[in-house]
Amino acid sequence: MKRIGVVGAGTMGTGVAQLFASGGHEVVLVDVVASALDRAREEIARGVRLMPLLRPAEPRRDPGEVTGRIRFTTDLEELRAADCVVENVTEKWEVKRPLYADLDRICPPGAVLGVNTSAMPITRIASLTGRPADVVGAHFMNPAPLKPTVEVIRGFHTSDGTVERFRALLAGVGKGCVVVGDSPGFVTNRVMMLTVNEAMFLLREGVASAGDVDRLFKECFGHAMGPLETADLIGLDTVLYSLEVLYDDLNESKYRPCPLLRTMVDAGLLGRKSGRGFHSYEEVR
Numbered sequence: 001m002k003r004i005g006v007v008g009a010g011t012m013g014t015g016v017a018q019l020f021a022s023g024g025h026e027v028v029l030v031d032v033v034a035s036a037l038d039r040a041r042e043e044i045a046r047g048v049r050l051m052p053l054l055r056p057a058e059p060r061r062d063p064g065e066v067t068g069r070i071r072f073t074t075d076l077e078e079l080r081a082a083d084c085v086v087e088n089v090t091e092k093w094e095v096k097r098p099l100y101a102d103l104d105r106i107c108p109p110g111a112v113l114g115v116n117t118s119a120m121p122i123t124r125i126a127s128l129t130g131r132p133a134d135v136v137g138a139h140f141m142n143p144a145p146l147k148p149t150v151e152v153i154r155g156f157h158t159s160d161g162t163v164e165r166f167r168a169l170l171a172g173v174g175k176g177c178v179v180v181g182d183s184p185g186f187v188t189n190r191v192m193m194l195t196v197n198e199a200m201f202l203l204r205e206g207v208a209s210a211g212d213v214d215r216l217f218k219e220c221f222g223h224a225m226g227p228l229e230t231a232d233l234i235g236l237d238t239v240l241y242s243l244e245v246l247y248d249d250l251n252e253s254k255y256r257p258c259p260l261l262r263t264m265v266d267a268g269l270l271g272r273k274s275g276r277g278f279h280s281y282e283e284v285r
């Protein structure tokens with residue numbers, strides 16, 4: 001699969017486009033917001049420049065060459081020659097739903113449609129198309145170019161061939177995968193979102209500061225990041241939307257989003273991407 005479409009140029013789409021373009025694929029990166037595409041171009045060039053520091057074993061790549069393999073566009077019709085599309089738009093049903101009718105119309109027959117979602121069932125998204133056997137869950141971890149493994153989700157109708165083609169595509173850019181069945185939040189986020197949400201309740205109750213919550217996970221458990229830092233990395237809006245999907249789909253009160261999370265999203269404190277969340281990132285932006 002040579003030509004890869006990436007829809008959504010936010011936190012995840014930017015990383016996914018960098019990954020495939022660095023691996024030599026021709027990429028079409030689509031967003032409805034032109035400024036998101038400009039930001040993505042800068043982020044990808046910066047990501048490629050920093051790669052030798054973060055992954056010294058990886059071959060050095062020229063940022064201009066990598067961005068040169070990406071067509072940045074607001075026109076979804078440019079996906080008409082894609083062999084595989086990875087969709088990474090906002091975690092809202094009303095945003096994803098209409099997009100899949102368009103992808104179904106535009107993408108060539110046999111193209112693999114990879115759904116990057118934090119929590120939405122793949123079977124439900126696949127049902128928006130006339131080709132559910134070609135739809136597979138593609139839960140990339142953030143930042144996509146750096147994380148070694150992808151959670152791949154098999155929807156009810158996903159064919160073995162689709163899973164295998166996607167697995168081979170990932171292997172070609174150095175990624176492993178773990179294939180799981182379909183469930184809201186899959187394996188990773190059914191567990192992780194509970195932890196992140198509970199950490200917010202602890203902060204709201206005044207049991208510990210954000211810094212101390214995170215230090216406990218890093219220094220006692222040896223985690224690379226604490227749960228509130230993780231929420232900031234994901235984006236607090238995306239965490240909120242994911243908890244809403246889990247709460248509605250599983251009918252489990254344990255997934256009710258912490259009110260502090262709602263307040264922070266309303267206040268525009270979205271974590272790293274806005275410069276401030278549970279921690280401040282102004283100086284690292």
Ligand SMILES: NC(=O)c1ccc[n+]([C@@H]2O[C@H](COP(=O)([O-])OP(=O)(O)OC[C@H]3O[C@@H](n4cnc5c(N)ncnc54)[C@H](O)[C@@H]3O)[C@@H](O)[C@H]2O)c1
Nearest residue numbers: 008009010011012031032036088089090091117118142234
């Ligand atoms: N942030 C994470 O750590 C993370 C990790 C794994 C999966 N995900 C999932 O990936 C998806 C994207 O998350 P994100 O964090 O990148 O979100 P984001 O808010 O950073 O970016 C979403 C992008 O989608 C664009 N968009 C919205 N509607 C569109 C449309 N119809 N066509 C094209 N572009 C459109 C927006 O303009 C925005 O640039 C979500 O479903 C999320 O749950 C996120």
